[in-house]
Amino acid sequence: MNPPVSIVIVTYRDALQKAAEKKGQSVESQERAAVIRLSPGDLKALGVEEYGRVKLRSDVGIVVVEARLDRSSKPGFGYMPVSRYTSELISYDPTKAKLPNFKRIEVQVEPSDEDITIWAT
Amino acid sequence: MSLVKFVCTGCSCLCDDTEIEVEGTQIKKINNACVRGAALLSAADNPQRRAPCSVNGQETSLAEAVEEASRLLQQAPRRLIFGLDNSTLEAQAAGMELAQALGAVIDDSSSFCHGPLIESILTGALPSGSLSQIKDTADLFIYWGSNAHQSHPRHLAKFFLPFYTELEEAGWVQKAQLCCVEVRDSETSSVCEPVFKLLPGGDRDFIAQVLNISGGGEGTPEAKTFVELIKRSHFGVIFAGLGLTYSLDGDYSLFAEMVQKLSQWTRLVVIPMVGHFNMRGFNESLYKKTGYINKVSFASGISHGEEFGFLEQVRSHLADCVLVIGSDPFSSLPHHVLRELEGVPIICFDPFITPTTKAAQVVFGTAISGLEVGGRAIRMDGDEIPLPVAKSSGYPSDEEILKRLAEKVSG
Structure with missing residues (x-):
């Protein structure tokens, strides 16, 4: 397996994911939420194909999600919709910043054979 | 029924x-x-x-x-x-x-x-205006750190397009300019021209460049274009999104300084892209x-x-x-x-x-x-x-x- 790659995650809003969550469509909501969009270079460095699984590890949490190709993404940055997945990775430490790091989550990304993270409801 | x-x-x-x-x-x-x-x-x-x-x-x-x-x-x-x-x-x-x-x-x-931004508006540190005030009068719209298409899906359709497009012989013509400051390609950026694309977290540097140019100094070509755009407008509106708030870590002082500086050339107001x-x-x-x-x-x-x-x-x-x-x-x-x-x-x-x-x-x-x-x-x-x-x-x-x-x- 390829070594981990350092990525800064920037969260964004996904209207369809939020709509599915509101309507109680848990599978659709989860499928839209459990993704990270990465640059072609970072996917290659990870040795992961699009739709392959990756483990994201921040200072405060770990999740397994699906990797997606984002040709407009700069290397070193990844994009995820705001959801239960990102809240597992986001940290809040007022000695470092006033606000939680929604737009700057530092993670180590590595290829994974594990299932996509799902929480008991 | x-x-x-x-x-x-x-x-x-x-x-x-x-x-x-x-x-x-x-x-x-x-x-x-x-x-x-x-x-x-x-x-x-x-x-x-x-x-x-x-x-x-x-x-x-x-x-x-x-x-x-x-x-x-x-x-x-x-x-x-x-x-x-x-x-x-x-x-x-x-x-x-x-x-x-x-x-x-x-x-x-x-x-x-959005607390720090709304506080700046309520205390008068940042100029703001209502949508009824900007309707038909503003000629420059800037979505900054906001992909309205996803966060507020009818924002453009409701507050921008109906008032700023006109049917002429050549078809629908835009009467006002729509641009954005963004860190990624988005549905909103796809209808904006120009798009000021920053690295995530790069807002403060961009604002500093704009301030420098506004004061007669040097800056990046993107920041120069931004200042020229402001100078050409009569009434600009910045729709400030969460991308801007988080990039600035809630500290709007430099942004307020920039708005004040740019206001020497145009009327400029800021409207927060509130979610709830x-x-x-x-x-x-x-x-x-x-x-x-x-x-x-x-x-x-x-x-x-x-x-x-x-x-x-x-x-x-x-x-x-x-x-x-x-x-x-x-x-x-x-x-x-x-x-x-x-x-x-x-x-x-x-x-x-x-x-x-x-x-x-x-x-x-x-x-x-x-x-x-x-x-x-x-x-x-x-x-x-x-x-x-x-x-x-x-x-x-x-x-x-x-x-x-x-x-x-x-x-």
Whole structure:
């Protein structure tokens, strides 16, 4: 397996994911939420194909999600919709910043054979 | 069946041209709603999604839930009230009265999102204007750190396109310029020209460059183009999104300096892209009552400080009982902080079943503001919007429950 790659995650809003969550469509909501969009270079460095699984590890949490190709993404940055997945990775430490790091989550990304993270409801 | 007006409370656009057709208590048809508004209306009629009143997971009557909630609030020495951003102004006032009666801390989600921006506007540090003021007069629109297409799906269609396009022989012609400052390609950036594309976290540097150029100094070609664009305009509007707030870590001082500097060439106003439909209402109401927009304690008169913010209260174990009203912190806030709530009783008001209602000891299933209960709200631009009742339901309003709780804890 390829070594981990350092990525800064920037969260964004996904209207369809939020709509599915509101309507109680848990599978659709989860499928839209459990993704990270990465640059072609970072996917290659990870040795992961699009739709392959990756483990994201921040200072405060770990999740397994699906990797997606984002040709407009700069290397070193990844994009995820705001959801239960990102809240597992986001940290809040007022000695470092006033606000939680929604737009700057530092993670180590590595290829994974594990299932996509799902929480008991 | 007839069409009924529904002021959509799916976000702070508060679209007032949405219509629903109701048969009995069921919605049969929806006109002019975006994906978010339609999801709200669809969930409203789904009994599987609606939250019943419950205590410790067991469905109860409203009276029993009020009894248990007031008991929990009375026995806790340090109470925290959080939320109210999805409640009417009337319910917010009742929530603030309850906080005062309990000597509680009160805060809302603005303390970790748009709060600093709204505070700058309310204190006059940043110029703002209402959508009715900018309509037909502004000639430059800048979405900064906001992909409105996803966060506020009808924002462009409702507040920009109808007023700034004209049918000419060549087709629809844009009368105003639409541009954006963004960190990634988005649906919104795809209709903007030019797009000022920054690296994530690069807003402060970009603002510094703009300031430098405005003062006669040097800067990047992008910053020069930005300043030229401002100079050519007569009335510019910046729609400030969460991307900007988080990039600046809530410190709008340099941004305010930039707006002031650029205002020598044009009229420039800033409108926050508020998410929750009445977050601005909460901020304005609390500001009028206490002089602060959020993070207030009524424990000893009126106090304000970072320690009264929701995340800091939870992180530092400063609350013994948390009352969450119309908010779902367990869905999107840092879980490593929320784990600190273990053992702390949570009382939650929500029309829907959410991760927060699932974590709560007492749940109040409430009426949906703007659909099942009327009132007033403050739109993102500061205009007060009346919310008529669009259909009936058997659910109690936030205001009714808050007043019953206030009676209980005061009596």
